[in-house]
Amino acid sequence: MFAAQAFASLFSSPAKTSSPSLASDHPTGGQAAHHAKPLFFTTPHHLKLTYFPIRGLAEDIRLILEESGIAYESENISFHDWHEGGIKQQRAADNPFGQMPILYVNKGEFILSQSKAIIRFIARSTGLDGGDAYSAARCDQLAEGIADLRRQYATLAYDKEFAAKVGDFINKTLVNSFTTIERVYDQNKTRYLLSQDRVSYADIMLFELVDQILALGQDARSVVAKFDRIGEVYKSIAARPRIAAYLASSRRVVAINGASASVGAFKA
Numbered sequence: 434m435f436a437a438q439a440f441a442s443l444f445s446s447p448a449k450t451s452s453p454s455l456a457s458d459h460p461t462g463g464q465a466a467h468h469a470k471p472l473f474f475t476t477p478h479h480l481k482l483t484y485f486p487i488r489g490l491a492e493d494i495r496l497i498l499e500e501s502g503i504a505y506e507s508e509n510i511s512f513h514d515w516h517e518g519g520i521k522q523q524r525a526a527d528n529p530f531g532q533m534p535i536l537y538v539n540k541g542e543f544i545l546s547q548s549k550a551i552i553r554f555i556a557r558s559t560g561l562d563g564g565d566a567y568s569a570a571r572c573d574q575l576a577e578g579i580a581d582l583r584r585q586y587a588t589l590a591y592d593k594e595f596a597a598k599v600g601d602f603i604n605k606t607l608v609n610s611f612t613t614i615e616r617v618y619d620q621n622k623t624r625y626l627l628s629q630d631r632v633s634y635a636d637i638m639l640f641e642l643v644d645q646i647l648a649l650g651q652d653a654r655s656v657v658a659k660f661d662r663i664g665e666v667y668k669s670i671a672a673r674p675r676i677a678a679y680l681a682s683s684r685r686v687v688a689i690n691g692a693s694a695s696v697g698a699f700k701a
């Protein structure tokens with residue numbers, strides 16, 4: 434195929450996974466799904482998400498699975514079992530990156546690590562990326578902006594000089610990043626990134642980031658309150674029936690970060 438044809442086919446073909454067994458039951462030819470109707474996972478697939486018992490890099494994935502209504506098993510491995518109990522080494526054979534989160538599809542028929550790859554795999558398979566290349570690219574763009582701020586938040590959370598640095602994070606980093614994200618929503622005019630009512634995976638990532646930022650305390654809450662569009666996304670996602678049920682359930686993991694963090698720390 435010539436490059437131009439290959440490029441053009443990007444815009445006319447449904448998104449595909451590398452696993453034929455997952456794509457073979459695609460019922461709609463890749464049209465954008467209303468709500469989060471599963472496109473690929475229409476026959477039973479067993480999904481297991483493996484991570485530490487914290488929100489960290491896995492909570493976006495959990496929330497996206499919850500919103501999709503896809504059943505999944507959560508395997509939460511203790512820090513001790515992973516580091517000292519030999520689990521990290523055991524899993525390395527199937528997990529070249531050697532880190533979590535890890536998604537196991539059909540008991541290991543397909544194994545995926547790298548949190549953003551897992552998020553996009555599920556989003557592509559459920560329509561939460563909008564179902565076409567343009568919509569998916571817009572989701573990816575916002576998701577990367579959100580991930581940039583999330584990385585800075587995580588660096589701060591584990592910084593030994595957290596107390597000295599949190600003020601600058603809230604008043605500079607957070608304000609600058611939220612100004613940009615608010616601008617993205619302002620340009621779109623709809624509540625969610627892609628439409629008024631159809632949530633995307635990037636909106637869900639924003640929800641979780643805001644929730645983690647609120648844990649920084651009153652100063653952070655005051656900043657968040659100044660961003661109307663971001664606040665609207667946060668509140669409306671929290672109220673979505675599947676998400677609300679998850680947040681109220683024991684499946685919602687409380688700790689945001691590992692035990693050494695200064696905010697949202699895991700307590701044994």
Ligand SMILES: N[C@@H](CCC(=O)N[C@@H](CS)C(=O)NCC(=O)O)C(=O)O
Pocket residue numbers: 489490521531532533534546547548549
């Ligand atoms: N880029 C990777 C980073 C994964 C990562 O840093 N995982 C950490 C937990 S947040 C981990 O597995 N730490 C234990 C280890 O490295 O053995 C991703 O996004 O998934």
